[in-house]
Structure formats: structure tokens, C-alpha cells
Amino acid sequence: MxxxxxxxxxxxxxxxxxxxxxxxxxxxxxxxxxxxxxxxxxxxxxxxxxxxxxxxxxxxxxxxxxxxxxxxxxxxxxxxxxxxxxRMERYREVLEGLRQRARLFACTCSRKEIQRRSPDGLYPGTCRHLTHRSGASHTLRIRVEPDAVLEVASQTIDLCRELGDFVVWRRDDRPAYQLASLVDDLDDRxxxxxxxxDLRISTGAQLYLAAKLGRDxxxxxxxxxxxxxxxxxxxxxxxxxxxxxxxxxxxxxxxxxxxxxxxxxxxxxxxxxxxxxxxxxxxxxxx
Ligand SMILES: [Zn+2]
Incomplete structure (x- = not known):
């Protein structure tokens, strides 16, 4: 190949x-x-x-x-x-696919709020159970399941503990790095x-998204x-x-x-x- x-x-x-x-x-x-x-x-x-x-x-x-x-x-x-x-249309199309196959939720937390609640910087799950708050500017996060443990280039990453529910769509209505990078890598074969x-955990996040999208x-x-x-x-x-x-x-x-x-x-x-x-x-x- x-x-x-x-x-x-x-x-x-x-x-x-x-x-x-x-x-x-x-x-x-x-x-x-x-x-x-x-x-x-x-x-x-x-x-x-x-x-x-x-x-x-x-x-x-x-x-x-x-x-x-x-x-x-x-x-x-x-x-x-x-x-x-x-390529915004393409990213939106993949976001819709992801929405059908994974749990995405709207999050209005600011970086400061997250830091205040969670000293290690991991998202504390504040908005995980809230229904969509219309009108307020928000990111879209993906729910990372507790059993999301991935093998990344012969190292194990526990995505829940090392990253938590991460942003897939930004507040300014653009795809987050994890999603855009994945879509481009898949489309470019x-x-x-x-x-x-420093990007090993990002690799874990992208593998997680790919699995959710059925792109093995x-x-x-x-x-x-x-x-x-x-x-x-x-x-x-x-x-x-x-x-x-x-x-x-x-x-x-x-x-x-x-x-x-x-x-x-x-x-x-x-x-x-x-x-x-x-x-x-x-x-x-x-x-
Ligand atoms: Zn939140």
C-alpha cells in the first residue's frame, strides 16, 4: 500500500x-x-x-x-x-453523521468556569445532562464513555480520565481541531x-470519533x-x-x-x- x-x-x-x-x-x-x-x-x-x-x-x-x-x-x-x-459544508455533514451515532451536547461553560470547577482542567460534565439551551452561544461536546480506553501507538489512553467530554464544534460555529483534522485525514486517505x-491524546480523541463514525x-x-x-x-x-x-x-x-x-x-x-x-x-x- x-x-x-x-x-x-x-x-x-x-x-x-x-x-x-x-x-x-x-x-x-x-x-x-x-x-x-x-x-x-x-x-x-x-x-x-x-x-x-x-x-x-x-x-x-x-x-x-x-x-x-x-x-x-x-x-x-x-x-x-x-x-x-x-470545506465547511463537508465538516457540517460529518457533524450530522456524528450526531446520529454519538451523544453530543451543547455546553455554555467558559474556560474560566471549567477551571474553577475542575483543577485538572478536564471538563467536569456540567452541561452533560442539560437539554439544549437555545439562544446562548455554545460549543458542542461529545460524551466520552467511561470504557473509552484506546491503544495509541502501543500506549494505552483512558480518554475519560485524560481528556473527558471534548469539544467537536466551536462556539464560533466552526469544527474543533479534533473533528476537522480527522475529516481531512479521512478524505485525503x-x-x-x-x-x-503532545498530540498523543488528540490521536486518541480522533480514533474515538472515527470509531463513532464507523470509519475504522x-x-x-x-x-x-x-x-x-x-x-x-x-x-x-x-x-x-x-x-x-x-x-x-x-x-x-x-x-x-x-x-x-x-x-x-x-x-x-x-x-x-x-x-x-x-x-x-x-x-x-x-x-
Ligand atoms: Zn458545559
Whole structure:
């Protein structure tokens, strides 16, 4: 079976070293396997997505030397033909399917209210038994059943205890990340997903949704959750750390070598031997 994977950046800030390492990791696995790579930009979060961040994605992929086989060729092509905002009907259709097969409920709780009731941040189930409150702005959450224990890339996730009833449709009438990402992966026939360890619980949520929708092909998808990169202060890299952005490296006139070497370490390749993409491809252990 041909490998199909995707690079899925979110244009909510400038890409950082960790994003670059993730893209490179995926690119290497797909190119080694002779697979198909799609670029998919997740721009549903209207408040945080900005045109300069979309431009940044294309610029940094070019700087890293990465190509892709499907998806937008540039910012203009993206906004005309590939934006997730053009797929709202499709997301709504899947939401309706989900409504028929799972228990969804309207939730009016604010983030603050949830934190006040639940110190661990898990949704405390406040609105679970209420009937729909018309008029009030609300999210739609899915009821996670107590026996929702999933195997995610050889680790067990108890979805109830680690995530709880999660949001599938946002207050601003758009699909939540878990739903949109799942629908896109299914529609794009993605069978290899490579993401950071921080998204392992999201993978569990998406597998749960897929099972509810009767789409068991996601359960056959290969998932790789790689370790995250940390900044010098020991914190997870974030898009607000401009100094660690790929743009800052590029503007300083550096080559992408630090990114190549970081991915080499992640793949247990000796970084001292790596100066280019070709070196990385040659050093990859066989499949
Ligand atoms: Zn609620």
C-alpha cells in the first residue's frame, strides 16, 4: 500500500525549529518509502491565522528544501482553492453523521468556569445532562464513555480520565481541531501520521470519533509520536518565541543544518555526519 502522509502546519505564528523538525521527519519517511505527501494548512482558527503566517509556511518549507505532491503551491492558491474554510459544508455533514451515532451536547461553560470547577482542567460534565439551551452561544461536546480506553501507538489512553467530554464544534460555529483534522485525514486517505508526543491524546480523541463514525480505516493508520524539542529554558518551543523561529535562523543567514541535525538526533542518526537532506536520506535506516 502506498504511504500517504501530510504536513499540517497551523498559521497561528511563525514556524519554529520544532515545526521544522516535524516536517522534515515526515518528509524523510514519505520520500524514503516513495509515498505521497500533502501540504495541508489548518486555518480554521480565524482569530489567530494571519496572511504573514501563511506566507511564512511556504518560505520556510522552501528554505528547508522540502517539496510536496498535493496541496497548495503558494499563499494565493491556498486561499483560493485549499483553505479549510471552503470545506465547511463537508465538516457540517460529518457533524450530522456524528450526531446520529454519538451523544453530543451543547455546553455554555467558559474556560474560566471549567477551571474553577475542575483543577485538572478536564471538563467536569456540567452541561452533560442539560437539554439544549437555545439562544446562548455554545460549543458542542461529545460524551466520552467511561470504557473509552484506546491503544495509541502501543500506549494505552483512558480518554475519560485524560481528556473527558471534548469539544467537536466551536462556539464560533466552526469544527474543533479534533473533528476537522480527522475529516481531512479521512478524505485525503492519509495512512501515516507523524506528530509530536503532545498530540498523543488528540490521536486518541480522533480514533474515538472515527470509531463513532464507523470509519475504522483510521485504526489502521500508522501513528508516530516523536519527542518535542525544548528551548534553552527547558520549556516546550512555542510560536511566540521569535528567536527560535525558522525565519530568524534564515534571516541570520544560517543554513537549515541545525534543523537537519535535530531531526537526525530524533531518528538516532549521528548528527555530526549530516549537512544536507541527501545526507539524511542516505543515513536513514531501511524500512
Ligand atoms: Zn458545559
Amino acid at each position: 502506498q504511504i500517504r502522509s501530510r504536513l499540517a502546519p497551523t498559521p497561528s505564528g511563525f514556524l519554529h525549529l520544532g515545526n521544522g523538525v516535524n516536517f522534515l521527519h515526515i518528509w524523510l519517511l514519505v520520500r524514503q518509502a516513495g509515498g505521497v505527501l500533502k501540504l495541508r494548512i489548518d486555518d480554521l482558527d480565524g482569530d489567530r491565522c494571519r496572511p504573514e503566517y501563511i506566507e511564512d509556511i511556504f518560505r520556510q518549507l522552501d528554505w528547508l528544501g522540502l517539496d510536496w505532491d498535493e496541496g497548495p503551491s503558494g499563499p494565493d492558491d491556498f486561499s483560493r482553492y485549499h483553505s479549510q474554510r471552503l 492519509i495512512n501515516l501520521i507523524v506528530r509530536g508526543e 480505516e483510521l485504526a489502521r493508520t500508522s501513528f508516530i509520536h516523536h519527542p518535542l524539542l525544548f528551548g534553552p529554558d527547558g520549556r516546550k518551543l512555542s510560536k511566540s518565541d521569535d528567536a527560535l523561529s525558522l525565519a530568524a535562523l534564515r534571516v541570520r543567514g544560517e543554513t537549515p543544518r541545525p534543523v537537519y541535525r535535530a531531526v537526525a538526533r530524533q531518528l538516532a542518526i549521528n548528527p555530526a555526519e549530516i549537512a544536507s537532506l541527501a545526507d539524511l536520506l542516505a543515513a536513514l535506516p531501511g524500512c
